[in-house]
Amino acid sequence: MLNGTDIDFLASVLNSLICRTPFFLEISDAAADASLKHLLSFVPSHRYLLVAGAVPKWARYMEGQPRVLPSEDPQELAEAIDSSLKEERVGSRPIQFVYFGAGPEVYRSVLRPLPRGWIATTNDIDSIVKDLPSDLSHYLTRGLEDVKAVHIGERPNDLGFEEDFLKRIKGTRTTALSFLIQKKFSEMHLAGAAIRRDLEESAGTMTMADLEDQFELDEPTATTMFELVRAEHGVDIQRYLVLPGPNVVGIVDKIARLDHAIAVAAVEDGTVLCMRRLRYSELELSRISRHMARLYDQVHLESATGTGYHMTATFPNGSNIVVVRGGKTTYLVFLTREAKTALSLSEVRTLVRG
Amino acid sequence: MAPNQKDFDTIISKLDEVQEVRGCIIVSQDGEVVASKLDRGLDEEKLVAMSKDMVGTFGKLKTECNFESPEMVVIEGDSGKVAALSVASDTGYIFLLGKPDMSLGMIKMTIKVAIEKAQ
Numbered sequence: 056m057l058n059g060t061d062i063d064f065l066a067s068v069l070n071s072l073i074c075r076t077p078f079f080l081e082i083s084d085a086a087a088d089a090s091l092k093h094l095l096s097f098v099p100s101h102r103y104l105l106v107a108g109a110v111p112k113w114a115r116y117m118e119g120q121p122r123v124l125p126s127e128d129p130q131e132l133a134e135a136i137d138s139s140l141k142e143e144r145v146g147s148r149p150i151q152f153v154y155f156g157a158g159p160e161v162y163r164s165v166l167r168p169l170p171r172g173w174i175a176t177t178n179d180i181d182s183i184v185k186d187l188p189s190d191l192s193h194y195l196t197r198g199l200e201d202v203k204a205v206h207i208g209e210r211p212n213d214l215g216f217e218e219d220f221l222k223r224i225k226g227t228r229t230t231a232l233s234f235l236i237q238k239k240f241s242e243m244h245l246a247g248a249a250i251r252r253d254l255e256e257s258a259g260t261m262t263m264a265d266l267e268d269q270f271e272l273d274e275p276t277a278t279t280m281f282e283l284v285r286a287e288h289g290v291d292i293q294r295y296l297v298l299p300g301p302n303v304v305g306i307v308d309k310i311a312r313l314d315h316a317i318a319v320a321a322v323e324d325g326t327v328l329c330m331r332r333l334r335y336s337e338l339e340l341s342r343i344s345r346h347m348a349r350l351y352d353q354v355h356l357e358s359a360t361g362t363g364y365h366m367t368a369t370f371p372n373g374s375n376i377v378v379v380r381g382g383k384t385t386y387l388v389f390l391t392r393e394a395k396t397a398l399s400l401s402e403v404r405t406l407v408r409g
Numbered sequence: 410m411a412p413n414q415k416d417f418d419t420i421i422s423k424l425d426e427v428q429e430v431r432g433c434i435i436v437s438q439d440g441e442v443v444a445s446k447l448d449r450g451l452d453e454e455k456l457v458a459m460s461k462d463m464v465g466t467f468g469k470l471k472t473e474c475n476f477e478s479p480e481m482v483v484i485e486g487d488s489g490k491v492a493a494l495s496v497a498s499d500t501g502y503i504f505l506l507g508k509p510d511m512s513l514g515m516i517k518m519t520i521k522v523a524i525e526k527a528q
Contacts, residue, residue, distance in 0.1 A: 339474040346474065350466045354459060354484045354491055364486030368479040371495075376479075 057225040057232075064198020065097075066217035069236065071206050072097060073217075073279060075149075075171040075286040079157070081180035081203040088113065090202055091176060095153065096233040098174075099240040102151040102287075105139065107132055107165075108175075109156035121153070129164035136169055149287035159186035171286065180205055216275045243280040246270045250292055251284070260297045264320070264327035268341040299328035303384055307331055309406050310386060315394035317374070320344035322385045338389070343376075348385040351378045365404060367396055375399070381407035416524065417444040420496075420503065423523040429511035431489075436460045437501040438468070451506065460504040463493055467502070483513065494520065 057065065071078045082090045088111065095117060098104065104121035106114055115123060126132055139150045150172055154161060157175035159182055166173055177183055180195075180203050187193055187207075194210040197203050224235045249270065254261065266277045281293040299307075303321050310319045311331040318340050321329040325348070327341045351366045366378040373392030377400050378385060386407050390399055417435050421444045424433045432447030440461045447453050467478040482493040492505045492513055505516060 339476065343470060343474045343476055346466050346469055350463060350482075351484070353462055353466075364484055366482065366484045368482045370477045371480050372477065 057221060061198045062218060062221045062225060063214075064196050064202070064204070065221055066214040067194075067196040067206060067211075068094065068097065068204060069217040069221070070211050070214055071204075071208075072099065072240075073283050073286065074208075074211075076206050076208045077166065077169065077171065077173045077175075078204050078206040079175050079177050079180055079183055081177050083178065083201060090199055092117075093199075093229055093233070094202070095174075097236050098151050098153075099244065100237050101148070101241065101244045102172075103139075103148045105136065105150055105152045106155065107152070108154040108161070111155065114153070114155065126154075129161065133165045133168055136165075136173070140169065140172060143287065144289050146288075157183070159183060162186065216279045219275070239276070240283075242272070243276060243283050244287075246272050246277075247280050247284040247287075247292070250280075251288075251290065254292060254295050260326065261295065262297050262326055262328055263299075264330045264341045264344075266296075267330060267332070268327075268339075297326060297328065299323075299384075304329055306381065306384075306386065306406055310388055310403055313388070313399065313402055315391045315399060317389040317391055319389070320387045322348035322387065323383050325349065328384070340389075344387045347376060347378055347387055351380070351385055365400060367400060369396070377403050379403050379407045414443065420444070420520055420523040421446050423519050424503075424505065424516065427511075427516065427519060429508045430505055430516070431508065432456065432506045434460045434504045435496065435501060436464050436504065438464065440464050443501065447506070456504070456506065460493075460502070463504070464502055467493075481513070485509070492516070496520075496524075 070076070080091065080094065092113060100119050104117065104119045105124055106121045107124040107126040110123055114121065124132055124135060136152050139147070143149050152169070152173040154166060154173065154175040157166065157177050158179070162175070162183060166175055184193070184195070184205055191207065192209045193205055193207050195203065195205050220239060224232060227235065250261070250266070263274055263277060266272045267274070272280065281291070285291050299321055307319050307321050307329050308331065310316060311333060316333055318333055318338060319331045320327055320340055322344050325345060327344050330340055332338065332340055347368065354366070368376045375390040375394060375396045377388045377390060377396065386403065388399065388403050390396065421433055421435065424430050425446050432451050434445040434457060435443045437443050442457055442460070445453070445457070447456065463482070470476045471478050478495065480495045484491040488509065490507045490509055490511050492507070493502045494505070494517065496503055503520065505511070
């Protein structure tokens with residue numbers, strides 16, 4: 056069971072694994088091996104694990120079958136890792152380098168030139184910190200009773216995704232925790248690979264709603280997946296997505312807070328830009344929204360109902376959909392049967408049109 | 410019992426008596442126009458196309474989205490109102506074009522009475 060400090064600590068570790076921020080670990084208690092094994096079990100299994108230094112026997116048999124690199128010549132070792140990191144940029148499998156038993160000398164000669172993707176264990180994190188260049192950003196975290204970590208880089212502004220994820224799984228036993236973390240990493244890795252393939256093969260656009268509908272990725276996971284792909288392959292796939300403006304997102308979020316709202320979608324030129332699914336995940340939200348938005352445009356064109364128009368649809372089960380246009384964007388709100396449609400419509404109109 | 414052509418004609422003439430209604434079209438689930446009556450000045454061809462298109466979209470909600478077809482759809486604007494009402498269990502839709510003050514409660518009642526009388 057993780058407490059608040061552990062969640063903060065592990066959130067930083069997960070973030071560093073996602074962004075491939077290098078970090079040192081100091082585990083000094085009697086259960087050092089168990090704690091280290093546990094932490095290293097979080098290393099994404101799709102990465103090629105390279106280990107060096109005073110590699111403990113158990114580490115040779117870790118999941119992912121690590122390759123043990125000779126450590127006698129620090130320069131040679133640094134060059135080998137650096138070359139693997141370069142190969143990632145041309146399609147090779149991303150690596151994760153773990154150095155066991157690093158001191159300041161190893162940091163200077165092997166680790167410091169490597170920009171990303173390494174973890175080093177040490178017995179004396181204070182000496183390491185003292186030896187870091189004064190202009191190098193770093194931050195210290197502590198958790199899991201007696202584990203310290205120094206992350207080389209700026210402290211992340213937002214660890215919301217990692218913290219929310221850990222809070223959801225904090226009650227699970229150690230093995231389940233590793234499994235659930237690996238499952239999340241695999242989901243992001245596989246989705247990232249499929250999306251990159253999709254973008255290479257088709258010239259079409261993709262939206263966050265497509266990611267949710269077709270890849271079953273919720274928005275926080277998708278956003279973190281962009282980070283993972285950027286860190287592992289140097290590709291920013293977020294640039295290829297059609298993302299809604301902050302104004303649209305703001306309106307959608309406000310509508311989502313209305314009583315009786317089941318789901319909200321914003322559609323522009325037949326593309327679902329943004330969705331908030333509050334209940335009923337099985338709803339084909341994106342497809343229904345596209346049809347309803349098209350219907351709304353068609354009726355206006357054909358019948359000239361005038362300006363400032365809106366649409367309501369009532370279904371046999373009593374649920375409703377309210378459709379309101381604001382600028383170029385059509386907002387669709389799915390309501391429960393308990394909703395007073397006229398009242399909800401008025402609220403949505405106020406939020407959309409100000 | 411599903412309404413027949415005579416029932417549809419009765420419904421159309423009853424709706425035509427409502428002052429705020431400017432026109433109505435009944436479209437079957439297959440997209441066929443089974444009855445219509447429109448005020449002069451309304452573009453029948455365009456409105457029929459719109460009605461058929463709407464019925465097509467309602468069908469897609471069911472077939473493509475695993476959702477229900479709507480019972481009623483209302484589009485309200487500054488200068489008018491368009492309503493599509495489902496007729497007797499998936500038989501089709503009645504499309505009404507009306508003035509902004511067209512009361513759908515009254516319309517629904519008129520349709521219900523007309524169907525009951527016809528049966």
